[in-house]
Amino acid sequence: MILYGSYTSPFVRRIATTLKLYDLEFTNIELKTSNAAQLSELRSKNPLGRVPAFETDAGALLIDSIAILDYLDRLVGIKKSLIPSDFEQRTTVMTQIGILNGAMEKTVSAVYEVEKRPEDKIHQPWLDQLHQQTKDGMEAVDNLAMTPWINGEKITQADVSAVVFLDAIKQVRPNDVPAIECPKLVALSMRANSMSAFSDTYKVRGH
Ligand SMILES: N[C@@H](CCC(=O)N[C@@H](CS)C(=O)NCC(=O)O)C(=O)O
Structure with a gap:
């Protein structure tokens, strides 16, 4: 799994922290929207050119931290999920x-x-x-x-x-x-x- 974006973005950091709490392996690629070359690469992951963007092991691309959290919660299952199922x-x-x-x-x-x-x-x-x-x-x-x-x-x-x-x-x-x-x-x-x-x-x- 690849998490695109710098941890200075709180929306990126919430994903990184959640990944670590779930003990999931991931790579972080710090694409900054303020850097033209990095923004261009980011746009290939997210048409909005916004972080976080997230690539699953199957190659699917997710954007928006809420959608990424939903994916991670489903991946780890209801027992481990930080959003309760009750x-x-x-x-x-x-x-x-x-x-x-x-x-x-x-x-x-x-x-x-x-x-x-x-x-x-x-x-x-x-x-x-x-x-x-x-x-x-x-x-x-x-x-x-x-x-x-x-x-x-x-x-x-x-x-x-x-x-x-x-x-x-x-x-x-x-x-x-x-x-x-x-x-x-x-x-x-x-x-x-x-x-x-x-x-x-x-x-x-x-x-
Ligand atoms: N609702 C989004 C917000 C993401 C967001 O606002 N990202 C900012 C960085 S903190 C960004 O990439 N801004 C650049 C832009 O919007 O052009 C989420 O939860 O992921």
């Missing part, structure tokens, strides 16, 4: 993942608003809203989080997503926007990053 538990975890995805996507949009637009074209009210939506999403999940994991005794995909997203948001969130108050997720990130599946995939943006 009807109610699954709904709970999917709700949490939905909020976390949204919170992360809003920060990605905020970064692009600043990095991709000429300075005089940045729309500050939209940028403020994006930062607020990330804050609201992360705090909503923090409010319902249990310990040691978000849903209690067992790690789920909500934990993987919360940790890799919080770690990524912390790296890019400006100091002059309202701080995210999520003490439980901060503690969760510290605990999780002592596990190799998380620490091996931690990467600082720009490196």
